[in-house]
Amino acid sequence: MPGVIASLPATAELIVADNASTDGSLELLKEKFSSIRLIEFEVNHGFAGGYNEAFKLIDAEYFVLLNSDVETKPGWVEPLEAFMDAHSDYAACQPKLKWYGHDNMFEYAGASGGFLDKNAYPFCRGRIFSTLEEDKGQYDDVADVLWATGACLFIRKSDYDAIGRLDEKFFAHMEEIDLCWRLWNAGRKIAVVPQSQVWHVGGGSLPRSSARKTYLNFRNNLLLIYKNYPVSQLKKVLRRRFFLDLTAFGMFILQGHFADAMAVLKARKHFGKMKKEFTISSSENFPEVMYNGNILSDYHLKSKKLFSKL
Secondary structure, eight states: OHHHHHHSOTTOOOEEEEESOOSSHHHHHHHHOTTSEEEEESSOOHHHHHHHHHHTTOOOSEEEEEOTTEEOOTTSHHHHHHHHHHOTTEEEEEEEEEETTSTTBBOTTTTTOEEEOTTOOEEETTEETTEEOBOSSTTOSOEEOSBOOTTEEEEEHHHHHHTTOSOGGGOSSSHHHHHHHHHHHTTOEEEEEEEEEEEEOOOSSSOTTOHHHHHHHHHHHHHHHHHHSOGGGHHHHHHHHHHHHHHHHHHHHHHTOHHHHHHHHHHHHHHHHHGGGSOOOOOOSOOTTOOOSOHHHHHHTSOOOSGGGO
């Protein structure tokens, strides 16, 4: 928290929204950082709902969704703001996301900008599945990306409101990807601006090995497809994903990760019930930055474990 406060320009305001935390962090903030504006919720609205409720109470041209486990240094805000000021056709952007405490490695949750393959599996410039790259300046160019990380998402308030905000039914995980895909489908753009960089601890809400996280990732990924995929190809991708998810279930069983295996089945069951609550996309085309390949076969069969090899 002190690092974030010290890194902000005079034009920015730090606001902390507390999602009914019980770990004593709210009391600590009140004691140590009494000048910070606090928004307190009596219930946990989840990642999506918490931001939505907080932003209803804030008036600003830009918002930054910033996780509590992100470390910043002076100069991280200005490149993002300058890019957005100069490019009115962009709705959002992200900085380069690096792994706190791990030398110069990219961080899992966003690295240097996010993409999806034709089966809607997410990956990043600098991270494919569990393979993290060292930042050697290879992804320092400003680039269009399909999604910007929710760990540090710089977005126009007007676009955030116009697109319908974060989908609270996701609760947590992939809701920022859904938001960004909807923005692309609405004719807006997303970018990574690596001249800004921040450091993410990662795993602050749920550890990567959590069965709960497995459930949310599989369920929300299916919802992501159902809401945004070109309607003419929706049935085909859902058929492919049925067999791919079945394969994932089998792999978890073989590895002895039985809770994760059951989480996959639970995710598919709940997706079948939840999809009735959503309207499928009217888009007939993929965003121009969609990766038309199969990241699973590229990674596991062709040994393309670096983004630069795709």
